[in-house]
Each structure stands twice: as structure tokens, then as C-alpha cells.
């Protein structure tokens with residue numbers, strides 16, 4: 001697959017980003033058939049046999065070779081992830097057109113994926129790691145910015161994209177709170193090539209998220225997303241209601257009546273001081289499965305469509321936004 005050329009053939013410049021527990025082969029197939037790029041993390045397959053099965057499902061449905069629609073797989077390249085080498089062997093066998101690396105240095109993956117003509121994108125949260133990934137020879141950088149679901153970055157999208165553009169002429173993908181067609185157009189205006197969208201796809205028919213999780217995404221707004229490094233050891237964004245239900249106090253959920261209204265109005269100020277402090281070893285709820293992650297883009301999500309319908313909805317918003325500024 002040639003650099004950048006595949007983007008022009010997409011219906012919308014979107015990667016449905018990989019999500020632990022949530023993404024599955026159905027999402028990849030539905031996304032890629034709808035004209036965007038679907039993806040899933042190899043870690044969602046419990047065993048190598050399961051991963052082999054998922055790759056078989058995807059390649060049988062989407063086909064292989066030059067004319068097949070692009071799709072992606074995400075692999076953790078860190079010693080923390082024991083199955084890394086075995087997963088890479090399966091990647092080389094099934095040749096996903098795009099491989100997304102997270103957490104570690106992508107070096108070991110780049111040569112292998114390039115050998116079969118695939119592209120490597122690396123997700124990064126700062127300029128230091130961007131430079132390391134560029135040195136490793138990646139084709140694309142995924143800038144995970146402030147407000148993203150999962151393990152989030154802290155940088156403003158405006159600041160990060162312009163700094164990276166100054167040192168990198170490969171593919172630039174941007175993630176963090178992108179849930180609408182308007183936001184997709186906005187990141188193109190900044191000079192990015194693709195939008196990296198996770199949270200919006202939690203609330204789709206095909207996703208593996210439970211109904212409770214989907215409901216919470218629909219019913220939450222940006223100020224109910226709590227950033228904490230206490231859940232996994234790395235900064236992540238979590239749905240406040242799921243933290244509260246797991247017995248983790250966030251100090252803002254339970255206020256009622258007039259006092260509650262005042263408190264909510266003052267929330268932006270309170271939030272600056274808000275520190276979610278607890279001992280994770282005393283929490284019995286499982287992170288990701290019971291403590292739900294989502295980004296600040298939850299506020300604009302109000303339905304659970306099929307992926308095909310969602311892409312149509314995003315396309316209409318995108319076109320309207322383009323008309324509005326011309």
C-alpha cells in the first residue's frame with residue numbers, strides 16, 4: 001500500500017481506533033466496508049488461536065491485495081505484553097495493511113511490516129516519543145491529544161499538530177474528543193490527514209461494550225470524564241459514574257438540589273482542584289470492564305447506530321460544516 005494514496009479513496013478520513021474490550025472483527029469489517037479504516041487491538045484476542053480466527057474473519061470478509069479496503073491492527077510493543085513476538089508473527093502471516101503500535105518503540109515492527117508492503121503508525125503523546133518513532137522509520141504518527149478516551153495525552157491538539165508538522169512529512173493522525181463531522185474537518189484544517197476516533201464508536205451496534213456502558217456514554221458530558229493515573233498507572237480518562245459505582249469518590253456526583261446545582265455550576269473551578277485519590281488494591285471492580293473509559297467527546301453522542309449509519313451521519317455533518325465555512 002502506497003503512503004497517503006489510500007486516504008484519498010476513503011469515504012471519510014477516519015480510523016476507528018483500537019479499543020481494549022470494545023473493538024472486534026465485526027467493527028473492523030463494518031468500518032472498512034463503510035469507507036473508513038477499522039481496527040482492533042491484538043490484545044482483545046484471548047489466545048493466539050483466537051487472534052488467528054479474527055484475522056481469518058477479517059481477511060475473508062474484506063479480501064486481500066491492492067483492491068481490498070484498508071484496515072488496521074494495534075499491537076503493544078512493550079515487554080509488559082508477553083505475546084508481542086507471537087502476535088507479530090501472525091501479523092506477518094495475515095498482512096494487515098496498517099499496523100498501529102502503542103506504548104513501546106516501534107523499531108522491531110517497522111522492518112517486518114514494510115517487508116510485506118504494510119504501513120506502520122505509532123501512537124504518541126509528546127514530541128520526544130514522536131522523534132523516536134520517526135527515527136524508527138514509521139509511516140505515520142498518531143497524536144493522541146488532550147481529552148482522548150483510553151490512555152490520553154495532555155497536549156492541546158493545536159500545539160501538538162503544529163510541532164509535529166514542523167519535523168515530519170509522513171501521515172499525521174489525530175485523536176482526542178473527535179466525535180463529529182465538524183471535528184474531522186477541523187483537524188484537516190490543522191493539516192492532519194486522518195481522525196482517530198474511539199469513544200464515538202463505543203456507542204455503535206457492532207461494539208462489544210455492554211448496554212450499560214453505551215448508556216453511560218450517551219448520558220455523560222465532557223465534565224463527567226475524569227482523568228486519573230490511579231486506575232492503570234498511566235493517565236487515562238474514565239467515566240465518572242463508573243468510578244462512583246466502583247466505590248471511587250470523585251466528589252461531584254452526589255450533590256443534590258440547590259446546593260447540587262450551585263456545585264455543578266462551579267464545577268469547572270472545582271474540577272481544577274479535583275483529585276481522584278484512592279487505593280486501587282482495595283477496588284474490586286475490574287478496570288476497563290467495570291470502570292469504563294471514554295474521552296471528552298461523549299457530550300455529542302446521543303445514539304447507538306450501526307457503523308454504516310454512523311459513517312453516513314458523520315459524512316452529512318462533515319459536508320454541512322464544509323458548506324458553512326465556504
Ligand SMILES: Cc1cc2nc3c(=O)[nH]c(=O)nc-3n(C[C@H](O)[C@H](O)[C@H](O)COP(=O)(O)O)c2cc1C
Pocket residue numbers: 017018019020021022041043074101102123144147148149150151175176177178196197198199200293294295296297
Ligand atoms: C475503552 C477504550 C479502550 C482503548 N484501548 C486501546 C488499546 O487497546 N490500544 C490503543 O492503542 N488505544 C486504545 N484506546 C485509545 C484509542 O485507540 C484512541 O486513542 C482514543 O479513543 C481516541 O480518543 P477518543 O476516544 O476521544 O476518540 C482505547 C480507548 C478507549 C475509549
